[in-house]
Amino acid sequence: MLDALPALEIVASFSVGIDRVDLAGCRERGIRVTNTPDVLTDDVADLAVGLAIATLRKIPQADRYVRAGRWKSKGGFTLTTRFSGKRVGILGLGRIGLAVAKRAEAFDCPISYHSRSEKPFPKYKFYANAVDLAANCDVLVVACSLNPESHHIVNRKVIDALGPEGVLINIARGAHVDEPELVSALLEKRLGGAGLDVFEDEPFAPERLFDLDNVVLVPHVGSDTEETCRAMADLVLQNLEAHALNQPLLTPFSGKRVGIIGLGRIGLAVAKRVEAFDCPVNYYQRTKQAYPNYTYYPSVVELAANSDVLVVACPLNEHTRHIVNREVMEALGPKGVLINIGRGPHVDEPEMDEPNVPEALFAMDNVVLVPHVGSATHETRTAMADLVLANLEAHVAGKPLLTQVWKLMGKCLVLKLHCHLKNVSADGRAPSGLEV
Incomplete structure (x- = not known):
């Protein structure tokens, strides 16, 4: 295309990624190249965390469960796994990677990363290669730029290191992941789950993933919010204006109240x-x-x-x-x-x-419904059952209760633990609770 535009002076990309721009050709011709960094950082990082939570907590599946009427006919939804406290590994600690780290830290997640060089962030653990990073995290987020070095950076070795309990989140480019290896790992349960915003051959996503309940797929919408698209358009125009006037760019953006x-x-x-x-x-x-x-x-x-x-x-x-x-x-x-x-x-x-x-x-696309699963993770239900037992033991031993709500005068309330979470039923549903 550059040959067809001999008078071209600037390429103002409507994205942060410039992997579709012939950078070498632009350099040879003295063509300036701009993108839209920072403007979309927050939205892409938001989606990365959203995909991690949606995959671990099975939010889309829970929504379908309610809409299909299965909550009423079959009872509670299956237990899921929490995101809070998970070890999060980030491939690429640039603007978006750092924004993901900041958000994951708020969920008490230890952060580690791999980049071409170690960054001045001592609280984040650096790994010299993607395999070691994957072996030491529960959730692996791909947030690096696409170049020859990062093409298929997530290969079979990385996927196997992440393992059957690990979750892969890709909000960068589809070509970062060896897609056939990813599909095989998910089908063979060598990988715990995946949340994918990007694919190798867009708009085509691997159809073999469509029926898997441990996968969340979205159509490359990382920056597709009204706010960011407007800001990106403004920034493109400001880049063009800056080219003509030789002035710096500035595009502020803030979060929801x-x-x-x-x-x-x-x-x-x-x-x-x-x-x-x-x-x-x-x-x-x-x-x-x-x-x-x-x-x-x-x-x-x-x-x-x-x-x-x-x-x-x-x-x-x-x-x-x-x-x-x-x-x-x-x-x-x-x-x-x-x-x-x-x-x-x-x-x-x-x-x-x-x-x-x-x-x-049920038919509304601006509503998400889940069947009262706020605390329905294996970790929390185990902790709840342990706390019930600890309160009962304290009562029997004449010790102060750990989480006393009120005192009973005169009579004693006896609780019988009906089912401990560690003996949860085979279908993965929560225990029926306490009989009084």
């Missing part, structure tokens, strides 16, 4: 995580808390009016039942998003009676 109803343990954990995504945090609680970095609103309506994403994380009681009502929803508005990880009755929805879900939601 997140409002949290209930700043208790879970609410604070949510705040910690979204701060890593550069999201301003607002909150509502009955009393103002001592967190100067977070903006307090004295009513839920005001909180919703000043949030892009509203997260319900408060306990359910007479004060919080239907705390998200019509007035709150209208304040959140047509571009707002509601996330409820508290209890169904927090939201004014007369049909929200688990496991019954309003069927009108």
Whole structure:
């Protein structure tokens, strides 16, 4: 194409990657090349973490489970695995790799990486090759640029080092991964799972992956948000203008405003995580808390009016039942998003009676439904069962309870542990709980 454009002076790429640009030819002809770095960094890093969580927690599969009516007919969804605390390895610690590391750190994930040279980040462990990195992480994120050295950097050796419990996340380029080897490893269960935004022969993705429940596939949408596409277009125009005027570029970008109803343990954990995504945090609680970095609103309506994403994380009681009502929803508005990880009755929805879900939601593509699986990971259910046993042992031994909610006067409440999580049923579902 360069030969057909003899007067070309600048190539302003509408992406951060320039692997499709003939750089050598441009250098020979003195053609300037620009891309859109930084503008899309946050969105791609967001998606990397989102794919990791979606793959480990099986969010798309859980959504299909609800929409197909299986929650009501078959009961609880299978247990999954948490992302928090997983060892995250990053191939390429550039802008996007660092943004992924920042976000993963908010989930208490130890970070390691491989790059062509060691970076000045002593808190991140450097590995001299991709195989050693894969052998020492649970989630491997591909975030490097594509060049002859990184082509098929994720090969069979790397995949086998990651292993049957490992998860591969690719938000860079499809050609970073030896795709036939990846498909074989997933089919043969030599690899635990994969979250893929890119493929070798786009728009064609390997059809053998379509039926696997340990794979999440999205159509190269890492930077496809309205905000970033507008910013990228502006930056392309500014690059062209800068070429003519010889001026520097500047394109600021910030995260969504997140409002949290209930700043208790879970609410604070949510705040910690979204701060890593550069999201301003607002909150509502009955009393103002001592967190100067977070903006307090004295009513839920005001909180919703000043949030892009509203997260319900408060306990359910007479004060919080239907705390998200019509007035709150209208304040959140047509571009707002509601996330409820508290209890169904927090939201004014007369049909929200688990496991019954309003069927009108099933056909909507702006809704994600999961069957009350907030704590349904092997790790958490094991810890919950252990804590129940520890409380029972403390009661029998006449010691203080570890997590006492109230004292019983006069009579003794006897709990019989019906099923310990370590003896979970063969179908992977949670135990039936406690019989009183």
